[in-house]
Amino acid sequence: MNQYYIGVDVGSVSTNIVVMDSMDNKKLYETLYIRTNGQPLESLNEGFITLKDKGYCMEDILGVGVTGSARILVGNIIGADSIKNEITAHAVAAIDTYPQVKTVIEIGGQDSKIILIRNGVVIDFAMNTICAAGTGSFLDQQSFRLKIPIEEFGDFALRADEPVRIAGRCTVFAETDMVHKQQEGATKEQIVAGLCEALARNYINNVAKGKSIEAPILFQGGVAFNKGIKRAFEQELAAQLVIPKHFNVMGALGSAILAKETVRDTKKKTTFKGFDIMQRKYKLKRVACQDCPNACELTEVTVEGEIAAKWGDRCGKWQK
Numbered sequence: 602m603n604q605y606y607i608g609v610d611v612g613s614v615s616t617n618i619v620v621m622d623s624m625d626n627k628k629l630y631e632t633l634y635i636r637t638n639g640q641p642l643e644s645l646n647e648g649f650i651t652l653k654d655k656g657y658c659m660e661d662i663l664g665v666g667v668t669g670s671a672r673i674l675v676g677n678i679i680g681a682d683s684i685k686n687e688i689t690a691h692a693v694a695a696i697d698t699y700p701q702v703k704t705v706i707e708i709g710g711q712d713s714k715i716i717l718i719r720n721g722v723v724i725d726f727a728m729n730t731i732c733a734a735g736t737g738s739f740l741d742q743q744s745f746r747l748k749i750p751i752e753e754f755g756d757f758a759l760r761a762d763e764p765v766r767i768a769g770r771c772t773v774f775a776e777t778d779m780v781h782k783q784q785e786g787a788t789k790e791q792i793v794a795g796l797c798e799a800l801a802r803n804y805i806n807n808v809a810k811g812k813s814i815e816a817p818i819l820f821q822g823g824v825a826f827n828k829g830i831k832r833a834f835e836q837e838l839a840a841q842l843v844i845p846k847h848f849n850v851m852g853a854l855g856s857a858i859l860a861k862e863t864v865r866d867t868k869k870k871t872t873f874k875g876f877d878i879m880q881r882k883y884k885l886k887r888v889a890c891q892d893c894p895n896a897c898e899l900t901e902v903t904v905e906g907e908i909a910a911k912w913g914d915r916c917g918k919w920q921k
């Protein structure tokens with residue numbers, strides 16, 4: 602009988618789910634990608650229905666791990682064994698996939714990260730959740746505006762003889778610049794290549810500012826699919842980027858590995874409550890913490906009558 606660990610990454614753009622073999626972290630039976638659309642529980646439910654329809658049952662699941670911006674809510678409702686932040690989940694997957702890794706560049710739909718690793722240990726990281734100019738959603742918008750399918754964006758960039766220079770420090774400047782260059786007669790190929798270079802420069806000068814980027818460098822997140830961005834990074838950094846096989850579900854993969862480690866270390870059975878998450882009654886409430894002058898406003902989730910978690914604190918007091 603096959604047994605599995607499930608990893609979930611519930612982000613603001615997508616909810617990714619992987620089903621990992623219990624004996625082999627490199628063997629993934631399923632990789633699901635579902636649009637979150639502001640409804641993390643509904644999107645996870647959609648994924649779990651797919652897994653049930655494919656014949657997975659609760660008895661075969663040895664553990665479940667959750668990461669992503671909605672991890673505390675989702676993790677408590679489904680009874681996850683491990684609930685960890687995105688930096689930890691991405692780093693764990695990167696180290697498991699490529700033990701020599703020293704730098705992880707991760708660019709997703711809404712944010713980007715850099716993680717520095719030495720001897721298998723995270724020594725530094727940074728995350729950008731504010732500037733959209735360096736994320737996948739900005740590329741999506743531009744592919745729509747230029748009428749180029751996003752899957753072909755990379756090929757367009759690679760065909761350019763000479764990229765034009767696009768200002769990459771913010772979306773408004775970048776878009777204005779692109780329109781201006783189009784009016785001056787630049788080809789779509791040159792503009793797309795210029796945009797890829799702008800995104801790589803933006804990342805290096807903002808997210809990675811002051812960080813020592815050393816090879817081997819893993820490039821993960823949905824944007825790693827874009828060959829134009831990969832080439833732009835390689836030119837800027839004068840180094841090769843390695844794209845792992847499961848580059849677009851590394852957060853979910855890391856969560857599955859973390860669940861496996863948690864279950865193994867605690868020697869307990871999984872706390873996973875099953876695939877029928879919408880049947881679980883939960884309530885969200887705003888509460889104030891009065892324990893110091895910060896007076897943080899917290900979100901409290903009650904699952905089936907019991908307070909399961911609170912989040913929104915500045916000090917980590919209520920985190921698991």
Ligand code: SF4
Nearest residue numbers: 890893896897914916
């Ligand atoms: S959650 Fe922490 S920082 Fe916020 S009010 Fe309570 S003790 Fe202070």
